Amino acid sequence: MEDSKVGLTTEILTFVHGLKYEQIPENIQLELKRCLLDGIGVILSGVHSSCSQIIRSFIQENTNRGACSILGTNINVPAALAALANGVAGHAEDFDDTQLSTAPDRIYGLLTHPTTPALAATLAVAEEVNATGKEFLTAFCAGFEVECKIADAINPNHYVKGNHSTGTIGIFAAATGAAKLLGLTEQETANAIGIAASKSAGIRANFGTMTKPYHAGAAAENGVISAKLAQLGYIADPNAMDGPWGFFQVKGGDCDHDRLLGKLGNPYTLEHPGVSVKPYPCGSLSHPSMDALLDLINEHDIKPEEVDNVQLRAGNNILFPLRYTNPQNELEAKFSLQFCLAILLLRRQAGLKEFKDEVVRDPKVCEMMTRIHTYHDQDIESQGSTRMLSIVKVQMNNGETFQKEASTSRGQPDRPMTRAELEDKFISCAEGVLDRSESEKAIQAISEVDKLNNISGIVSKVTIAN
Amino acid sequence: MEDSKVGLTTEILTFVHGLKYEQIPENIQLELKRCLLDGIGVILSGVHSSCSQIIRSFIQENTNRGACSILGTNINVPAALAALANGVAGHAEDFDDTQLSTAPDRIYGLLTHPTTPALAATLAVAEEVNATGKEFLTAFCAGFEVECKIADAINPNHYVKGNHSTGTIGIFAAATGAAKLLGLTEQETANAIGIAASKSAGIRANFGTMTKPYHAGAAAENGVISAKLAQLGYIADPNAMDGPWGFFQVKGGDCDHDRLLGKLGNPYTLEHPGVSVKPYPCGSLSHPSMDALLDLINEHDIKPEEVDNVQLRAGNNILFPLRYTNPQNELEAKFSLQFCLAILLLRRQAGLKEFKDEVVRDPKVCEMMTRIHTYHDQDIESQGSTRMLSIVKVQMNNGETFQKEASTSRGQPDRPMTRAELEDKFISCAEGVLDRSESEKAIQAISEVDKLNNISGIVSKVTIAN
The missing domain is CATH 3.30.1330.120 (2-methylcitrate dehydratase PrpD)
Known part of the structure; x- marks a missing residue:
C-alpha cells in the first residue's frame, strides 16, 4: 500500500461548511447565474427524451409524492428522486456545460460536465427546505467548486482508464451542496462525503447509451442520499477521500494534493480556467x-x-x-x-x-x-x-x-456567449415545455435568483401547473 | 487502451437467462437452502443495529408502502428499498457467510460475502412477483453463482487496491437474480448487467463504519433498480463488462477470462471451493x-x-x-x-x-x-x-x-456446521425478533422452500404481523 497524505476530506468539508454567500465574489455570482440559466434550459431540453421518460416511470412506480419538482412536468417527489430525474434530463442531450483543463495533462478537466449534478441536487434540496435564492446559490457554488477541484486534483487516469467523471465526481457536488442546504454539522458533512465516496460510480463503457445521462442523474440522487443519511446519523470514515483505500487512491491511483489543498475558491474554477457553455447539443x-x-x-x-x-x-x-x-x-x-x-x-x-x-x-x-x-x-x-x-x-x-x-468556439471562456445567445439557447431548449413568454419570465426570475425569498420563485416558472 | 477479449456480459446473461430449477444439482439445492437459513438468520440479527434503524428511517421518509417486507419488522416497501434494508441488516453484524478462494492468488474470493446481496435482492423481488419457492431458489442460485464467478475472475487488485467486493460485485448477484425473477428477455438482462456495471460501488476506506454494511445493502438495492430500469426499456452497452472501458478493466485492471467463460455452474462455487458459514459475528x-x-x-x-x-x-x-x-x-x-x-x-x-x-x-x-x-x-x-x-x-x-x-474452523467446507449448529445460530440471530417456537417454524418453512407455491410462506414467518 502506498503512503498518502491526509486531510483531503477535511479540506473539502471545511470549505463547504464555512462558505457564506457574502464571500462569493460578484463575478462568480454572475457566473453561477449563467450556469443556472444554461443548466435549467438544458434540463428542460431533456425532459422528453426516452431516458427521462423511463426514469420518471420508474420513480412514479416506486415512491409517493414529495416536495420537490421534476422540472418540465407537474410531478413532485422526494428530493433524491427529483435530483435523479433532473440530472438525467440535464445530460440527456449532451448539451450541458464543460469544465476546462488547468494544464495540458489534466485532460479529464475538459470532460467533466459540472453544472448538471450540482444543480439537480441543490435545486431539489433547496425546494425541500424552502431555501432563499442566496442559500441556494451558496450551496450550488459550494458543490460546483468541490466537484471541479476534485476533478482537477485526481490523477487523470481516473478518466483515461474508463471512469465517467460527471458521475463519479459529480456525486461530491451533490453531497456537499445538499449538506450545505440541510445545515449539516462539520461531522455530518464529513460523513456525507464519506458515504458519497462509497457511492461514486459510472463507467465509460456505457457512453453512447441511456446509461451515460443516468450517471449524471444518479450522481445527483446519490449525493442527496449521502447527505440525508448523514443527517440521520449515518457514519462513514471521516477521511474517506484519503489514504490507501480512500477515494483518490481507489478511483485514480493518486491525487495531486496541491490542486486541492488551499485551492477551493482560490481561485474559483468558474474564474479560472472557467467553464464553457455549449452552443450545439453534441460533442x-x-x-x-x-x-x-x-x-x-x-x-x-x-x-x-x-x-x-x-x-x-x-x-x-x-x-x-x-x-x-x-x-x-x-x-x-x-x-x-x-x-x-x-x-x-x-x-x-x-x-x-x-x-x-x-x-x-x-x-x-x-x-x-x-x-x-x-x-x-x-x-x-x-x-x-x-x-x-x-x-x-x-x-x-x-x-x-x-x-x-x-481552435475555440462560442461559449468558451475566451469567447463567452452573449446574453442574447444564452437566452436564445434557453428559449430553444425550453420549447417543448414553455412558450416564449413563459421562457422570458423564467429567464427574468433566474437573473434575479439572489433576490428571491424562496427558490420556488424559479421552480414554479419551469414546471407545469397541476 | 489495452485490448481485451469480449463476451463476458454475454456469458453471464446466457447463464442467467437459461438456468432452470431442474438443472440445479440436488447437493447445490441443499447448499442454497443452507445459505438461505443462515442468510435470513443473519439479516434478523442486524435488524436492531443502529445502521439498520437509520436506513429504515430514511426509507420511510422517502417512499410509500410497497409489496416487499423488511424482515424482522412490519414494514412493507417497494422491492429495491426492501433489498436495501435487508442487505444492510445482513451485513451489519459481520456475521454473514464468506466465499472461499479457488487459488492462492485469489485472496479476494476469500473476502466476498456472497449470500447477503443475492438474498436481499431476490427475496424482495420474489415477494413482489409472488414467486414460487423454486422460482425464488433459481434466481437466488443464478445471482449467487454470477457474483462468485465474477469475484473469482476479476484481477485480485480489485480488492487489494481498496474496492469492497461484497458491494462492487454483489450488485451483479442482485441485478441478475432480479432480472431472472422479473422474466427479462436476454436483451433486457444484458441491459440490466450494463446498468449495474455503471452502479457498482463501495470502497474499503469505510471499513469499520456503518457504511460497510451499507455497501451490501446498496448493492442489493442498485441491482434491483438496474433490473427494473431494464424492464422499462432503459438501455446500456450490451458488453459493459468487456473492453477497455468495461467493468473488469475499470475496476480491476484485468479479468482472468478462463475463470468465467464456461465456468458458471461448472462447477458451482457452492460445490467448489464452497462457502463458509461464520460461527462467530466477527472477522x-x-x-x-x-x-x-x-x-x-x-x-x-x-x-x-x-x-x-x-x-x-x-x-x-x-x-x-x-x-x-x-x-x-x-x-x-x-x-x-x-x-x-x-x-x-x-x-x-x-x-x-x-x-x-x-x-x-x-x-x-x-x-x-x-x-x-x-x-x-x-x-x-x-x-x-x-x-x-x-x-x-x-x-x-x-x-x-x-x-x-x-488452520480452519467450524463452518468451513471441510468442517461444515452440523444441522443443529446451523439451527442454533438461526435461533440466536433471530432472538430480538422471534421467540423460539416462531424460529422453529421459520426453520421448518425454509427447509421446505422448494415446495412453496408462494415465497410469502417464508417471509411471513420472519416478519412481524401488523
Whole structure:
C-alpha cells in the first residue's frame, strides 16, 4: 500500500461548511447565474427524451409524492428522486456545460460536465427546505467548486482508464451542496462525503447509451442520499477521500494534493480556467470546426447547392472521438463531423431540432455528408494532443475556396456567449415545455435568483401547473 | 487502451437467462437452502443495529408502502428499498457467510460475502412477483453463482487496491437474480448487467463504519433498480463488462477470462471451493484461533481464574487485519484477537450478546484481554501469505500448558456446521425478533422452500404481523 497524505476530506468539508454567500465574489455570482440559466434550459431540453421518460416511470412506480419538482412536468417527489430525474434530463442531450483543463495533462478537466449534478441536487434540496435564492446559490457554488477541484486534483487516469467523471465526481457536488442546504454539522458533512465516496460510480463503457445521462442523474440522487443519511446519523470514515483505500487512491491511483489543498475558491474554477457553455447539443470537440464553418457560411452567404465539398484537417485528438463518418441516428450524429458540418451547410443551424433520427436519415442530409471529408494533419498532430486545432476549407462549385482555422468556439471562456445567445439557447431548449413568454419570465426570475425569498420563485416558472 | 477479449456480459446473461430449477444439482439445492437459513438468520440479527434503524428511517421518509417486507419488522416497501434494508441488516453484524478462494492468488474470493446481496435482492423481488419457492431458489442460485464467478475472475487488485467486493460485485448477484425473477428477455438482462456495471460501488476506506454494511445493502438495492430500469426499456452497452472501458478493466485492471467463460455452474462455487458459514459475528480470520481455544477450554474444562495467559502465534496475514489489541467498542472488538479469545475464556461463547460495547468495556473483560498475547511467527510467515495458520497456547497458573494448531474452523467446507449448529445460530440471530417456537417454524418453512407455491410462506414467518 502506498503512503498518502491526509486531510483531503477535511479540506473539502471545511470549505463547504464555512462558505457564506457574502464571500462569493460578484463575478462568480454572475457566473453561477449563467450556469443556472444554461443548466435549467438544458434540463428542460431533456425532459422528453426516452431516458427521462423511463426514469420518471420508474420513480412514479416506486415512491409517493414529495416536495420537490421534476422540472418540465407537474410531478413532485422526494428530493433524491427529483435530483435523479433532473440530472438525467440535464445530460440527456449532451448539451450541458464543460469544465476546462488547468494544464495540458489534466485532460479529464475538459470532460467533466459540472453544472448538471450540482444543480439537480441543490435545486431539489433547496425546494425541500424552502431555501432563499442566496442559500441556494451558496450551496450550488459550494458543490460546483468541490466537484471541479476534485476533478482537477485526481490523477487523470481516473478518466483515461474508463471512469465517467460527471458521475463519479459529480456525486461530491451533490453531497456537499445538499449538506450545505440541510445545515449539516462539520461531522455530518464529513460523513456525507464519506458515504458519497462509497457511492461514486459510472463507467465509460456505457457512453453512447441511456446509461451515460443516468450517471449524471444518479450522481445527483446519490449525493442527496449521502447527505440525508448523514443527517440521520449515518457514519462513514471521516477521511474517506484519503489514504490507501480512500477515494483518490481507489478511483485514480493518486491525487495531486496541491490542486486541492488551499485551492477551493482560490481561485474559483468558474474564474479560472472557467467553464464553457455549449452552443450545439453534441460533442464539444466538434464545436470550433462548426463555428468556423458557420462564420464562413455567413460571411460569404454560402448556399448548399453552391458547395462542392468541405475539407477538414485535424489531429487524432479530434478525429478519433468524433468517429462516426456515416452516422445512423441522433446519438451517433452527436459525434460525427460529417453530420455537424453538413447540417450547418443545409440549415445554418445545428440545434435540438437538427439532432433527430429523421434528420440524420434524410436523403438530402446523407447526400451532403458525402461531401464532407476529414483528413489527418501531421503538422497539427505534431503540435501535441492538447492543441485542439482544426482547419476548415470550403470548395465552391465555381472554384472559389474559403478557409478558416478553428481552435475555440462560442461559449468558451475566451469567447463567452452573449446574453442574447444564452437566452436564445434557453428559449430553444425550453420549447417543448414553455412558450416564449413563459421562457422570458423564467429567464427574468433566474437573473434575479439572489433576490428571491424562496427558490420556488424559479421552480414554479419551469414546471407545469397541476 | 489495452485490448481485451469480449463476451463476458454475454456469458453471464446466457447463464442467467437459461438456468432452470431442474438443472440445479440436488447437493447445490441443499447448499442454497443452507445459505438461505443462515442468510435470513443473519439479516434478523442486524435488524436492531443502529445502521439498520437509520436506513429504515430514511426509507420511510422517502417512499410509500410497497409489496416487499423488511424482515424482522412490519414494514412493507417497494422491492429495491426492501433489498436495501435487508442487505444492510445482513451485513451489519459481520456475521454473514464468506466465499472461499479457488487459488492462492485469489485472496479476494476469500473476502466476498456472497449470500447477503443475492438474498436481499431476490427475496424482495420474489415477494413482489409472488414467486414460487423454486422460482425464488433459481434466481437466488443464478445471482449467487454470477457474483462468485465474477469475484473469482476479476484481477485480485480489485480488492487489494481498496474496492469492497461484497458491494462492487454483489450488485451483479442482485441485478441478475432480479432480472431472472422479473422474466427479462436476454436483451433486457444484458441491459440490466450494463446498468449495474455503471452502479457498482463501495470502497474499503469505510471499513469499520456503518457504511460497510451499507455497501451490501446498496448493492442489493442498485441491482434491483438496474433490473427494473431494464424492464422499462432503459438501455446500456450490451458488453459493459468487456473492453477497455468495461467493468473488469475499470475496476480491476484485468479479468482472468478462463475463470468465467464456461465456468458458471461448472462447477458451482457452492460445490467448489464452497462457502463458509461464520460461527462467530466477527472477522473470519480470527475464527480458527477461536475454535482452537474453545476446543482446549472444553477438553480441559479450563476456568478463567485458572489461566495465567494465552499466547497466539501467527503470520501478518492474520495479525495485521485483526489489529485492535485494545478495542474500545463492538466494531473494533470484531477485529481484535484479544477480545475474541478473552471472551471465550470468560463465557465459553462469543455470540451476538458478547459483541456489545458494554461487554467490551467491562473491567473483567479488559483485565482478561491483558493476558492475551499475540506474537509474529517467522516459521508460519515463511509458509506464505495464503496459509491461514495460528498456534494457540494456554498457560495455566499451575504451570500446565495446553496447545493447539488452527488452520480452519467450524463452518468451513471441510468442517461444515452440523444441522443443529446451523439451527442454533438461526435461533440466536433471530432472538430480538422471534421467540423460539416462531424460529422453529421459520426453520421448518425454509427447509421446505422448494415446495412453496408462494415465497410469502417464508417471509411471513420472519416478519412481524401488523
